[in-house]
Amino acid sequence: MPDNLHPLVYRFIEDAGNTTQSFGVGRVIGQIYAFLYFSPSPETLDGMRDGLGISKGSASIAVRQLEQWGAVQKVWVKGDRKDYYTAKDAFGKIIKNAILEMVGKKMGDYESLLAEAREQLESGAIEDDADRIAFMQERLEHLQKFQRWSHQLWNSPMLQTLLK
Amino acid sequence: MPDNLHPLVYRFIEDAGNTTQSFGVGRVIGQIYAFLYFSPSPETLDGMRDGLGISKGSASIAVRQLEQWGAVQKVWVKGDRKDYYTAKDAFGKIIKNAILEMVGKKMGDYESLLAEAREQLESGAIEDDADRIAFMQERLEHLQKFQRWSHQLWNSPMLQTLLK
DNA sequence: TGTTATGTTAAATACATACTGAACGTTTTG
DNA sequence: CAAAACGTTCAGTATGTATTTAACATAACA
Incomplete structure (x- = not known):
């Protein structure tokens, strides 16, 4: 020391x-x-x-x-x-900024990957049996639901207030 | 691939x-x-x-x-x-558990360190000039305030519901 | 203007740790 | 009971990346 x-x-x-x-x-x-x-x-x-x-x-x-x-x-x-x-001692703000930088970019990446995936799947670019395609679509939809949910959570007034 | x-x-x-x-x-x-x-x-x-x-x-x-x-x-x-x-696809729960495991233990560690620090400082075990001690006390109090705040945030019904 | 002080950058190094491979203990099978 | 099939563990290795070192750019100084 x-x-x-x-x-x-x-x-x-x-x-x-x-x-x-x-x-x-x-x-x-x-x-x-x-x-x-x-x-x-x-x-x-x-x-x-x-x-x-x-x-x-x-x-x-x-x-x-x-x-x-x-x-x-x-x-x-x-x-x-x-x-x-x-x-600076505003811990809430600091944590918010750090999280934002660390997960923010990834969120955007997943969003575009998700969009691209759905597009490819619907356009029939991927050849596969019907069952498999249906399963993929279900998973992609579930992912998108989560994506929307996390957006809402992050932007909720309560969290914004707490992390001020 | x-x-x-x-x-x-x-x-x-x-x-x-x-x-x-x-x-x-x-x-x-x-x-x-x-x-x-x-x-x-x-x-x-x-x-x-x-x-x-x-x-x-x-x-x-x-x-x-x-x-x-x-x-x-x-x-x-x-x-x-x-x-x-x-x-399993309950993302909220999964994230909650992961966070809990990663920060939970550290939270406890800081709590005890904080308590020990205040104790040492008040018992006069650390010799230092008055200004320095006052400053340390202010910082420790600020830390403890944050600690309480984060506990409340984590246990807030809202967050608990969202991360279900 | 040459010299010193300061912050930044890029290549080299050191370091932490995730991952592998092989050996092990256990359970199943024939 | 022997042999194979599994999952786990741990020492060793590999890998990513944090950190150092030294050279650099810039600005202040005298």
């Missing part, structure tokens, strides 16, 4: 790193966010490097991702041309 | 595999689920191996995980002692 770090803070950083890592987002992201969250004043890339024992390149990349999720914010410190960052 | 597979089914299998992989859950899980979802009749481990070009060991492990999430179901086929599986 770096000796310049509050022992409690260190444990939160460890946990956060493990969490983000287990979600396939990389360990540094969680570490940096926790580090900033428990920093009384803004920190620079070099500060993160020294505080966490990571490379500056890692810090640069991770901070950009966090910025995209609205999890951290660049702040301007007069008299210093380094970039300073602080953690 | 294995030639015994419907071309459309193959594309869904690919997509599903990519999705689960990007979520850090492994590619085979998505592949098997899609394979079963588009199979008119139950399939065995050997069927998955042949249909997807994976090892039987992989299939065994992945199927167990899927079973734990309630995503697949063992079915009994008379006259055959192989284990047969079908895909």
Whole structure:
């Protein structure tokens, strides 16, 4: 443990790193966010490097991702041309943005694949026996139903409010 | 592409595999689920191996995980002692179970860490200047507020209904 | 203008872990 | 009871990708 770090803070950083890592987002992201969250004043890339024992390149990349999720914010410190960052603490919004980025694109992909599949099936481009075609159509319809359902759930006023 | 597979089914299998992989859950899980979802009749481990070009060991492990999430179901086929599986299609429930397993444990961990942290801080076990301690307390309180909030959100009747 | 400070990028590396293959225990079959 | 059929497990390997390193571009400085 770096000796310049509050022992409690260190444990939160460890946990956060493990969490983000287990979600396939990389360990540094969680570490940096926790580090900033428990920093009384803004920190620079070099500060993160020294505080966490990571490379500056890692810090640069991770901070950009966090910025995209609205999890951290660049702040301007007069008299210093380094970039300073602080953690934003609107967890709901952050989670929403992260989810949106991770599943949003895939949702669109499935939508088009689904549309294409139904088209091919109806146009008779796929030759198969009637039973098989009927089964496929049933599955595709069920998928489309779920797709519509998830859209509605995501856009429901309640969820939008809660993830504000 | 294995030639015994419907071309459309193959594309869904690919997509599903990519999705689960990007979520850090492994590619085979998505592949098997899609394979079963588009199979008119139950399939065995050997069927998955042949249909997807994976090892039987992989299939065994992945199927167990899927079973734990309630995503697949063992079915009994008379006259055959192989284990047969079908895909269950209650997506909401499946997602709920998966999330529960993935974040549930971590939630508990944070809860205890949080409690321990507050305890240490209040008992004066950590020596630090007053400003620093006040800041830490504020952060810990904010975390605890979020923890309570997420509990409520997760247990809200609305969400419970939607993820049924 | 040359020099230093800073953030970014791309190639190389390291790392975590998903997956394979073979061996094992169990159950069925003949 | 022997032999085959299954499912499972675990050590080893392969694979994807997170992270580092070093070179680069840009902007401030003196």
